[in-house]
Amino acid sequence: MSIPQIVVRNLSKTYRVPEREAGLIASIQSLWARKYRNVEAVRDISFSIAAGEIVGFLGPNGAGKTTTLKMLSGLLYPTAGEVRVAGFVPWKREPAYLQRISMVFGNKSQVLWDIPPKDSFRVMGEIYHVPLCNLSRMLDELVELLDMHALLAKPVRTLSLGERMKCELVAALLYQPKVLFLDEPTLGLDLSMQQRFRHFIAEYNRLYGATIILTSHYMADIVALCPRVIVINHGSLLYDGSLQKLACQLAPSKVLRLIISDEYTQVNPDLTFPTGVEVLAHEGASWTLSVPQAKVPTVAASLLNNFPIVDLAIEDPPIETVVNQVYQWSPSPHLTGGIDAGTQEEQELFRNENVGVPVTGNSQGGER
């Protein structure tokens, strides 16, 4: 395994939030007796990400994805745990660290609103100490990749959402960050722009070997870009491994699509399938069945033996269905825990700076 670029150990974040009952009396009472509640946004999560990896962060709303990203980028101080990103402790926010990372929020803009994006890019270049010749070269390259020559001279406020997103990407990448945190970057973009964005991120990763963490509610983003996913829910890590394996291991059933000969169907309109098979859809001679994983071989054999099959396909259920099912789970030890104390490189990363902090947490790198 290559040297990890991001190492997270037993990371937790608890927010203290005010709360009160609805109504006027409760609102008056809160003036002198304000109640607070501790909300555990992230609970004891551990993982590591190698340089150049693209990892998808999955989880329903409020799962703790963005809080984790904010701790990794240095915006938030954790309540407990340790993090190293590119060898730095993020929340110290050393300039050398900030020079190496970039964060893109799908719903927030960092380019100046009233001036053309080219002026904003020049400011970003100066803030990140990019020599003018490198800035021009990088700008040309990114503008070419995103096909946005026509946008450079227009004030940002006159651009469409997709056009502004292109500008955000250029502003975020023109100093060639080594670690990218992308939080819902395709929010509100149309299908064509989403596709272009995915292609662009994959290309950036290939060209510059950047490590990328991506959160998105669009599974198409995750499927296209992330060979590995980390699933978080209620602040806990539920799964860390390949998306494909997640689907294979955890889908309770497979989908069988079969087409039976027309002649047979006309004579026998109501077919009887083996026990445990659920009919999902039926139209003419086409049937879509849900079959429990364990029964797939026997059911397929039985169907082939008993019916004049014209076509038979066995598929995984849609990834959204699988992921949705993962979200319903509570954290369970067999999915999250019991891993070794980290690779030698990971331990070395922490040993340098954390005197007195035990390095005994669970590290979850790679597939399981």
Next chain:
Amino acid sequence: MNLRGGWFLIKHTWMSWLQQPIFFFLLAFGWMIPTLIYLFVWYTAAAGKTIGGMTQHEFVGYYLVFALVSQLTYSQTNWTVGDRIRDGSLNFQLVRPISPIFHTVAAEVAGKVVYMTFVIPIACILALVLHPELHPTLSSSLLFLPSLILAWLLRFFWGYWLALLAFWTTRANALLGVQDSLTFLLAGQVAPIALLPSPLQSIARVLPFRYMVGFPVEVLTSHLSTVELFTGLAYQVAWLLTSLILFIVVWRAGQQHYTAVGG
């Protein structure tokens, strides 16, 4: 310290603000109104006589200088610092290798340039109409600029640390409102400090608000003794150091408390 980046930020923020000059001119006009009201009140009251040793035209001189100093030292950008903390838009500034205070300073400097292109011509027109009288000495003329710079820094950092309390309370802007009210009362806007009732005058000479606006105006328009001049400058430096320490303490503690709301 990333000074070059800071300079580019200032330049481009200024370019951005220049896109909507009318909006900022209207803001500047709004901020001038209270000073102009007091100018005309004292101008009328002092017609044909002196009040506290000041003639009608000396009042004009005092309030025109006050209007310019007030505009130059007013830190309007501090009002947006709390908003940025509250709505999470501070996030982008925190992940850049340049201190977030540069963004505020950029807006501050950009604003000053835009506002002054409106305020200076207005002050010149009023000066032509109302004939201000000023009797600056050589020492007061020389000390005016340092006292003005100290006043701006003090007003800026005092407002900035108050605005940073938004890390803990979402309505920290109310404290900026209190600062503005105390400045209105104790910085020489309602009346020159020398004309305030004695107890109020004693309070005003100790608290920081006089040193944010009124003191530089007095340096140029009043006959302050050498002791008064240097005592005033010492107060400015002391309050500036206090506000710098408060800024550093609150900023460091606030970052650990920051919840970075929003995406």
